[in-house]
Amino acid sequence: MLRTQKLSSALAKHARTFATVTQPPQVGVVRPSAQEVKNRTLDSRNLEKAVRHMHRDGLVIVEDVVPHTDIDTLNKKMIEDAHTLQARGDKGPFNYNKGNIQQDAPPVSEYFSPSIFINPIATQITTAMMGPRPKWTFCSANSAMATLPGGTPQRQPVHSDADFAHPDHPFALVVNIPLVTTTPENGSTEIWLGTHNGFGLDAQDCAHGERASGRIREELLRQRQEVSPPLQPVIKKGSIVVRDLRLWHAGMPNTTQQTRVMLAMIHFAPWFRNRMRLELGEDIKPFLEGLEKEGRLGLDVPVDWASREAVLESYLNRGFGNSYDFSQEA
Numbered sequence: 001m002l003r004t005q006k007l008s009s010a011l012a013k014h015a016r017t018f019a020t021v022t023q024p025p026q027v028g029v030v031r032p033s034a035q036e037v038k039n040r041t042l043d044s045r046n047l048e049k050a051v052r053h054m055h056r057d058g059l060v061i062v063e064d065v066v067p068h069t070d071i072d073t074l075n076k077k078m079i080e081d082a083h084t085l086q087a088r089g090d091k092g093p094f095n096y097n098k099g100n101i102q103q104d105a106p107p108v109s110e111y112f113s114p115s116i117f118i119n120p121i122a123t124q125i126t127t128a129m130m131g132p133r134p135k136w137t138f139c140s141a142n143s144a145m146a147t148l149p150g151g152t153p154q155r156q157p158v159h160s161d162a163d164f165a166h167p168d169h170p171f172a173l174v175v176n177i178p179l180v181t182t183t184p185e186n187g188s189t190e191i192w193l194g195t196h197n198g199f200g201l202d203a204q205d206c207a208h209g210e211r212a213s214g215r216i217r218e219e220l221l222r223q224r225q226e227v228s229p230p231l232q233p234v235i236k237k238g239s240i241v242v243r244d245l246r247l248w249h250a251g252m253p254n255t256t257q258q259t260r261v262m263l264a265m266i267h268f269a270p271w272f273r274n275r276m277r278l279e280l281g282e283d284i285k286p287f288l289e290g291l292e293k294e295g296r297l298g299l300d301v302p303v304d305w306a307s308r309e310a311v312l313e314s315y316l317n318r319g320f321g322n323s324y325d326f327s328q329e330a
Contacts, residue, residue: 025193027233028053030062032121037065040120050125050242054170058196058244065121066177066238070113075179077106078261081316082143093320097154099187100251101143102320105263107311109283117265118291122175122240123298126267129170134267135300137276138324141263144187144254153253158192158221158230162246163204163214164327171272172245172326177263181237187254188232189262192224196244213322216248224248245326266326270300273328277302279318281311 030046030053042050042062053060085092085101093102105111117139126134147153162172182188205215232252235241243249245266254260268274282305291297306314 025057025228025231027191027193027231028057028060030060032062032065036121042121042124047124047128051128054125054129054173054242054244057193058247059191059193059241060125061233061235061239061241062121062125063236063239065240066115066119067113068238070115071177071179071237074105074111074113074116075261077111078103078141078143078179079259081106082145082259082261085316086145093318095142095251095321096156099145099147099151099154099253100156101145102140103143103261104140104315104318107139107279107284107315108281108308109287112280112284112287114287114291116177116263118288118297118299119175119177119240120296120298122242122265123267125242126173126175127298129173130267130269131271133270133298133300134173135270135272135274135302136265136267137274137278137302138264138266138326139278140320141261142251143262144251144260146254146257146259153255155190155253156251157215158190158248158250159214159216160195160199160204160246160248161214161326163201163206164325165201166246166327167272170244171269172274173267174241174243174245175263175265175267176241176243177265178235178237178239178241179261179263180258182233182235182260182262184232184234184252185254186256186258186260187252188235190230190232190250190252191243192228192230192248194228195224195248196246199246199248267299274326275329276324276326277304279304279306279311281306281308283308 030050036042050060081103082101085103095102203216203220205217206213280303
């Protein structure tokens with residue numbers, strides 16, 4: 001059922017949303033055992049915990065499931081790319097402000113680690129939430145850049161990525177993987193737990209296609225602040241974060257001198273008719289085909305394959321922000 005009710009009825013239905021805050025919100029964290037990490041699968045208790053946090057909070061962190069060696073190789077390259085994009089100034093792919101750049105990972109085999117891009121524990125959680133074989137159609141990253149000399153640290157407005165008519169239940173989950181330990185100092189994303197439930201387009205100021213699409217109305221932020229204030233979690237390197245696309249959040253300034261890159265892959269429910277497709281280099285195709293043959297892929301991955309030369313030429317010139325459409329066909 002699509003959201004059609006007015007904001008007033010949503011607030012009435014969720015009256016406790018704006019009750020008096022009793023204790024500060026805390027992010028749900030799952031810490032798998034060594035055996036779970038080895039098996040690349042959460043046990044039933046930890047999976048239940050992850051699903052509970054997703055339904056209640058709209059976000060969960062799973063620690064120590066991505067090998068640091070895989071992360072380090074990719075991080076070095078993406079930091080170099082981030083500086084290339086930052087140097088474009090006003091023509092760069094920034095979202096809301098120039099301190100927050102959207103960039104794609106190089107879509108070729110030497111940077112494509114399945115532990116990162118097709119993490120089986122991430123897929124286990126998104127499958128438990130939305131059904132078998134979620135559809136992976138978006139793969140990008142956001143980079144919190146160090147503030148340039150003479151510049152002023154800037155934050156994004158609080159917004160939801162679901163800036164279109166959408167279901168009231170989980171239909172799209174973002175898998176974030178920070179490539180370094182993420183802290184408030186280097187731009188950990190501000191999150192507003194629980195805001196994936198009870199709010200629709202009528203909570204937003206701007207429509208899809210506008211520069212500030214999805215921005216949350218100021219009066220709602222003030223009310224929500226009294227109940228469940230936002231937070232910037234510390235996220236350990238090697239963690240995955242699963243976030244409901246509807247959750248309110250905001251990119252924050254990086255006050256260090258080191259670029260902070262965080263990958264973002266979106267898994268859509270198998271029944272959600274999103275039209276996007278990935279574009280990957282042909283040398284990645286054997287990875288995906290091998291995992292599918294072994295029954296370990298667990299995802300539907302619509303891909304437009306291109307030559308290695310073509311994707312290396314184009315991946316830093318792709319669209320960003322509102323050029324992507326997360327909605328579904330009628």
